[in-house]
Amino acid sequence: MRNNYTFGVQSSSFRMNELKIFVVEDNELYARTSQHHLSLNPDNEVEIYMTGKDCLQNIYKRPNLIFLDYSLPDISGIEVLREITESNPEIPVVMVSGQEDVKTAVELLKEGAYDYIVKDENAHERMWNASNNIRENAELRNEIDRLREEVDIKYDFSNIKGNSPSIKKVYKLIEKAAQTNITVSITGETGTGKELVAKAIHYNSKNQKNNALVAVNIAAIPTELLESELFGHEKGAFTGAVNKRIGKFEEANGGTIFLDEIGEMDLALQAKLLRVLQEKEVTRIGSNSAVKTNARILVATHRNLADEVKNGRFREDLYYRLLGLPIELPPLRNRGNDIILMAKYFVDEFVKENEMPKVQLTPEAQKKLISYNWPGNVRELKAVLELSAVMCDSDKIQSEDITFNSSGQDLSEMLSKELTLKKYTQKIIQHFLDKYERNVVDVAKRLDIGKSTIYRMIKNNEIEI
């Protein structure tokens, strides 16, 4: 029986301002008066139902608001209310009753009624006001639904592009991360898309995606302000603390906090962060009491945190607590054909946004992109391609349309470090191994050296595999 009317009312199919209203009322005069009065607003579409059963059988029409008489001839109003709040909790139900009975009113509100109106001389005016309030709420809800959909699309997995084995591994890890609340540490060079991964994890997590994702870039906030930014402060806690302020951890309660550039946090604050993570509570600066926090933690850094620990710049205990599920984003230069795939995507998006004619990459241009080492990774790729789309004079991007800002500087930058030849050799071999999936045979062939040379270096821990 119930299944007849358990229809979802996720998003209204009506135009923004239109409101479908049910008046459930067995008193015909009263019902028709309500209908007529509410219909004075042409955006209101009012339907009358004389019994509870009638109302429930028509709930699939997805009203935006129901005025429900408390004493109906068939099912009691409270029963109808229960049915509606169970099957369609998002429909606001305003109870209308002839009784001025506070106890009943409280009970109905507890059962989930949106409001309670007594049938007195002001009842119709109050119904009118209620419908206006609901209209405003419905508009806001529509807006939220729209934005949420937009966000879901925007940070859907597919926003991270690529087919290379290294990025496919990242997809898998994101999927794993989204299934639980485990802390995730995202590493990767600048511009590899650490924030995109954090968003993908958050918006694909079942538990969190409806709650806030609060992002804090540790590197962007002055050290002395960071503590109050993260943990909040009470009014008067320090000079300039004019008002009470809620910290990012509290703001993210029930959702996700994303601490970007965590490697930049100074040691004193690291100790405090560790405490927050251990106790799962924050204490606002200047406050004596702690507030529970239940935020999911995502961190990112372009640094190698293990090295930072070794060098005493990052607390070891905090490192292990934050490590959780590590996701390492591959640098763009190691992603082979992904470079072309993304290059085409960025060009297409750019010309679409700017209403320019479609352009294509010539094979020479593609070759130039593949052989560059992309120190700025995807962010740089996007900038370079957008510039080349502007610079090209035909429907084809030629290799001379592509200019790299750091072009040529890399070798000299590398040489300026004045390492030993042995060190340079190690670096070159390491680079190739990273790029070609640790395939020693392949790398030896490409560099025209013996496999045993590489194996010996691996054995001596001169390179990592």
Place this chain on the structure above:
Amino acid sequence: MSELLYNLSQLEELAGGSQEFVESMVDTFLEHTPQQVIDLRAAFDANDMDSLGKLGHKIKPNIDLFGITSLHEAIRVIEHNGKHGVNDPVLEKSLNTVETVLNETFNQLRDR
């Protein structure tokens, strides 16, 4: 009785200037309420307090809507006493009043 027992100003206000709607409401009122008055009396005669209370509850908002202020108290007595099963002299007096005033109101509305 030449004094008007009803006042349509609230109904007219709710109608938002639609005289047609007011007329239709008056017609509906005249169509259903006389029978309800007969039912009220029958319930009282049968000592069916529950039905009496429910009928009173149903008629009450219409009396308010049509501005029949002289029955404001009486209809509430019927509703309340019926609900709680209190058959006392006040109830009978209230029922008599409701009957008389409503029947006269029907005449006045028809002769409008």
